[in-house]
Every structure is written in C-alpha cells, then in structure tokens.
Amino acid sequence: MNLSLNKIKSQNQMTNIYIGSSLLILSILDVFLNSFFRINISGSLPGNLSIFFPLILGFLGLSYLRTEYSGYKFLDSLNKNINTTNFNAFLTLFITFAILKAFPPALSWMILDANISGDTKEACTGTGACWTYIKVWFKRFMYGMYPNELHWRINSAFLLVIGLGFVGYFFKENLKKYLALYYVAIYPIIAFLIIYYLISGGAFGLVWVETGAWGGLSLTFIVSFFCLIFCFPLGMILALGRRSNLPAIRYISVGYIEFWRGVPLITVLFMSSVMFPMFLPQDFFMDKLVRVIIAITLFEAAYCAEVIRGGLQALPRGQYDAAKSLGMGYWKMHIFVILPQALKLVIPGIANTFLALVKDTPLIFVVGLAEIAGMLALAKTNPKWLGFAMEGYIFAAIIFWIICYAMSKYSYNLEEKYKTER
C-alpha cells in the first residue's frame, strides 16, 4: 500500500503538499458541511460511496502530505503527531470525522434546542433536553426531602465543617505537634456534633428533621465524609494488626480484611438494613442512616488498611531498627517514627480510596436512602414529570464527574509531589 502510494506521488514536494492539503481540506469540509448544515456535496455519488468519499479523499490527502521534512512547522508537527503511517492516518481521519459528526447533534440537544424556562413540563416544547426539569427539581436533587426553609442549616453545617478542616493550616509552630491529634481525634468529634445538631436539630431551638428526609447530593457528602473520618483510624489499627508478629492479632486482622474485601458493598448494605437489627438488643433502636454509615465504614476500613499496609511495607527496615536501638517500645516507635513516614507515603492511596468511596455512595439508594440516584428515581416516576430520565442522569453524571475528576487530579498531583520528595 505504502509503496504504490509513493509511486503516484510527484517528485516535486510542493506539488504534493498542494494536492494533499486541498484533498484533506475538501474531505473535512465535506463532513463539516454535512453535519453542521446538512449539505451533502458528495450526495450525487452512488450508494455507499458517498459515506466513504471523505474518508478516501482524506486518506489520499494525508498520504500526499506525508514527507520526512517539509520546512513548514505546522505540517511537520502534523506529520509527526497524527500522520506517521497509513494506519495512523486512517485512525486520525476516523476520529476527526466521528467528532465532527457527533458534535452538532449533541450540541443541539444539550443547548440549542433545549428548554430551561417555565416551571412545568409543558414549557418543554423543543426537541432538545428539558433543563426545566432539572431547574424545578434542583433543590430536591441537592437536599432531598429536607424542608426548603431549613436548607441554610445544611449549607452552614458544610461550611463550618470545611472551615474547621482548614484550621490545621493556621496552627502556630508550637502547636504543630498536636496537628495529628486534632485531625484524628478532635476534628471528627466536632464535625459529628456540628452535623448532628445543625442538620438533624432537636436542640438549641432548632426543629428536629428526621434522617428519612435527608437526601440528595448533601447526603452523599455526609455519608462519604463520616465514612472517611471513621474508616481511617480503624484501617490504621487493622494495618498494624496485620503487620504484627503476634499470631492471634495477625490472623484476626487478616480475616477481617479479607472478609470485607471479598464481599460486594451491596450485600453489606443489605446486611446493615435487614440483618443487623437482629443482632442488636431488643429495644435498642438504631437509625438506618447510622447503620449504613457503620456498614460502609467497616467495609471501607478493610480497603484503607490495605493501602496503609502498603505504606508500612515500603518503609526500609532500617527505620524500625533505628527506632528500636533507641530503646523505643512498640507504640512509641510506631507513633513517632513509623506512622508519620508511612502515612505520608499513602496519602495518594487514601485519596484514591476516598474517591472509590464517593463513587460507591449512590449505592445506599438500594436500601432506601434517597441520595441523588434515589431522588432521580423518585423524580422520574413523578406523574407530572414522566419521560425525562435522560436529562436527570446526565445531570447527575456531570456533577459526579466533576467531583471525581477533581479528586483524581488532586490525588495524582499529591502522588507526583511525594514522588519527587523521596
């Protein structure tokens, strides 16, 4: 193929470039006009040829353009990046045309033909998406069935919790040694109290809102936040247990970790909702949300433990030996020498675990807690708003994508940062 194409090329490089670029531009123009303005220049060609026409044209054009060195910067980088071989040229054209073809319908559905005005289904007359639906249901998707006039409580609780999370940055030099204590012990308790008293209320003159009314994206945040702060210490203990040289402790830790890692989260949630109440004393009532948070925490702690174990294993033996030679005991050695170094190593891994946790939270929908997937299912079956499943899921997907993408980029940056430091 290559040889025969080379034969038809002219000896003059400039001629090749002129022929190639005009063919390429013609092919792209054909697809562009076809998809954006519904004008089909190659429509007069018989049968399937009109579909393959731009592909063949572009392919010939790219093979004319392919030279070792032309002297034009743009052309050279084009050749180097997307036009190295026939196969590459073909894939390049295929991807370009696919994007060109897919872009206009997506654009018109999402924006041009879409509706956002009005408050009822009747406002959606276009053929595109009905963003009115999202607009009307937006508060429900964010806050669930939480009373509208009390949304400020959720907002302020989140702001307070996030604000307190950053307090560590402002610690003075002489307080720095308490940083770990603050994050591991004090912060979770304060955060729990804030969320408990502000969101569920019942004290300080705030109206009691039962957890059944919580929902939407804010519930996703609450669940993943609590699971993270509780699973981290538990995971640390389990990781130490798995590395311990006391057989009973080691086997119990291994058994715990392998058990939770071996079962799917959905069965764990089923367990928390139908089986766990059987295990509690008779007149002891535990809220469903609390049970779910406990279940996810226990589940996620096993994954956390494996990540932390990775960090412990990565530390050179010399660290242990040096600490022991100074006469440090087990706890002293781990708290002052091993854990600070190991935890620093596993921060990216923990971030990844947290990412997985956030992606897993929509599952609580299965046991009847209405976070965003649950609210979507509710909205979808509302008789006034039938037939907008697509808009709802795309909206939720965009929100989750933004959150998760930001988190994965952040964890990637952390990884890069700690990689260079070592």
Place this chain on the structure above:
Amino acid sequence: MNNKIKRILPQLLTVLFVIFVFGFFTINAQVNMDNRGIDFGFGFLSQEASFDMQFTLLDYDGQDSYLWAYVVALLNTLLVSFLGIIFCTILGVIIGVARLSQNFLIKNSAAWYVEFFRNIPLLLQIFFWYYAALRALPLPENAQPWFGVTYMTIKGYYIPSMIWENLNVFMSCLIAAIVAVIFLRVYAKKIQEREGKQLPVLYISLALIAILPLLSFLIGGVTLDFEMPVLKQLAQTSFIFEGGIALPPELIALVLALSLYTSTFVAECVRAGIQGISKGQKEAAASVGLTPNQILKLVIMPQALRIIIPPTTNQYLNLTKNSSLAAAIAYPDLVLVFAGTALMQTGKAIEIVGITMLTYLSISLAIAALMNWYNKRIEIKEK
C-alpha cells in the same frame, strides 16, 4: 517472663474482645428470633420458591425449590460477569494500547475515554443505560434488523438461536482438536530443543482446529440450523418477537455499563504493564538476532503479562462483585433473587444474607488463591 506476658496479654485481650462481640450478637439474635417466632435453620432451601424469574439459563419455574432458585440466580450472576470480563478485556487492551500510541488524537481520545468512564459512579452508568439510553430504542414492530438477522428493540436484543443435531460429536471433535494442538506444541518444543528446528506450529494448529470440527459436519452427521426471531402480532398494537434468543435489556445495560467502567481500569493496567518494560529489553533481544515477532512473543509479552495479569485479575474480581448492582435494575442475579425476593418471602435474614455473602466471598478467595499460585509460578527466580 515479663516478655512472655507482653506477647500473650494483647492477644488474649483481642481474642476475648472478638469472642465478646460475636457472643453479644449471637445472644441478641437468639432473643430477637425467639420473640418474633423465627427459628434458625436452612430447611427453607428445599421448600417451594413460588416466585418467577424473568431470565434464566436453566429451566426454572415457581414450583422449584429455593436451592434451585439460588443455583439459577448464581448462574445469572456468573453470566453477567463472564460477558463483562470478555468485553472489558477487549476494550481495555485496545484503549490501553491506544494510550501509548504516538498519534496525538488517538492518545488523547483514549485518555479522555478513561477519564470519562472512570469518574462516573457505576450505578449511575447502569441507570443511564437502562432507563435512558435503552428506552430510546424502537418498539419491536419498528425495529430494523442489525446484520440482517438480529433485532435491537426496547424489549431486548433478539438473536437467532442455534439448533444442533449430534452436538456431542461436534464437541468431542473440538476437544480432540484442542488436545492435538497441545500435544503438537509440546512436541514442537522438544524438537526445537533437540534439533533446533522450528515447526510452523501456528498454521498446523489453525488447520487442526478448523478441519476436525468441519469433518464432523461432513462425516459425523452433525447439522446446524438457525432459528430466526420472527415478529408476531399479539393484539392490534402489541408486537413481540418469537423464536431465537432474547437478551433482556437489563442484561444488556448491565454488561454495557460494567464493561465500559471496568475497561478503563484494565486499560490502565495494560498501559502500566507495557510501560514497565525497559527499552533495553527490546534492544537486547534485537541485538541477539530475534525477529520482531519473536521479540514480542518471547521477550516483551512474557514480561508485560507478569505485570499486567495480577492487577487485571483484581479488576475482574471487582467486576464480579459489582455485578451485584444488577439488583438495582431488577436483573435476576444472586442479590436480587436471593437476598431480595427469597428473603422477603421467608424472612430468614441471617441465613440468606450469610449465604449470599459467603458465595461472593468464596468466589473472591478462590480467585485470590489462584492468583497467588500463578504469581508464585511466574515469579522471576533469582539465583
């Protein structure tokens, strides 16, 4: 003496703590069950299940026992996992290789594919395919055939089914061919080690696998017919397809979402594996005179696979566990049928959730054990 206490005391306390927790739960469970008049036991497994399943691989109806319902549901779970693993491997390898392409466009579209599908929760993806994308498909009466004989409709995907005669003859021929290929490989290796000659193993094996089953058609009396799905009118406006195999939309949505989601992780494993091999390996192999094909087969692939396979198996395991999300769209898998319907009917929460968890646990542990064995086997033995 002091040292001994230091070793024993923490262990004793931990064991006591575990025993205490388990004992506490057991006693509570006993009391609760007594109060509600439920007794613990697995006798319900032989009772009549009396519920129906939409999609089964084996024959099942409401008169069968709970045990049989469990087996059928487990098979449905395994079917989804199997299909998901096949598709996610194919997609993952393509995307993983594409991410290493020198072509700017291919590299970036592969990267965006990974970023896109990896960062959306799997449950939302399943919902999207099931409730939004597959609902936009045509009704049976408007469906256009794909590839001439299959129909993609809102009620599922209809494909022709195969009707075999003397299937066992065909199967034994196929098995014989595979056994012959294995022997051929062993023999060829022996010949090469002894005499340095290379047999064209690939061509002979292909010929064997093609010819032996073909012979079974000509001589063994094997016949193969296809039963096509045919449109049938039930009432004025209600049409269905009859004949052939119907894949329900739940299965399609689940396999699509699972394989698209998991393929991003497989792609990352493949990329890491190929990147993990230093350029020197290839150059060294070329310098001792191996052909490009031999370099790939004998030097690059064995090393890359050693890096790729363990994390990929982990992803397969994740896929199998994630297939339990089927319960959310009512695909009759283990969780929906057993931990859902059967639990509601019998009220045996502890037994049923326990069995379900144990099933997944044993699948995980079996695969983990297999993986450890494999890792030991392919480990580079340093001298």
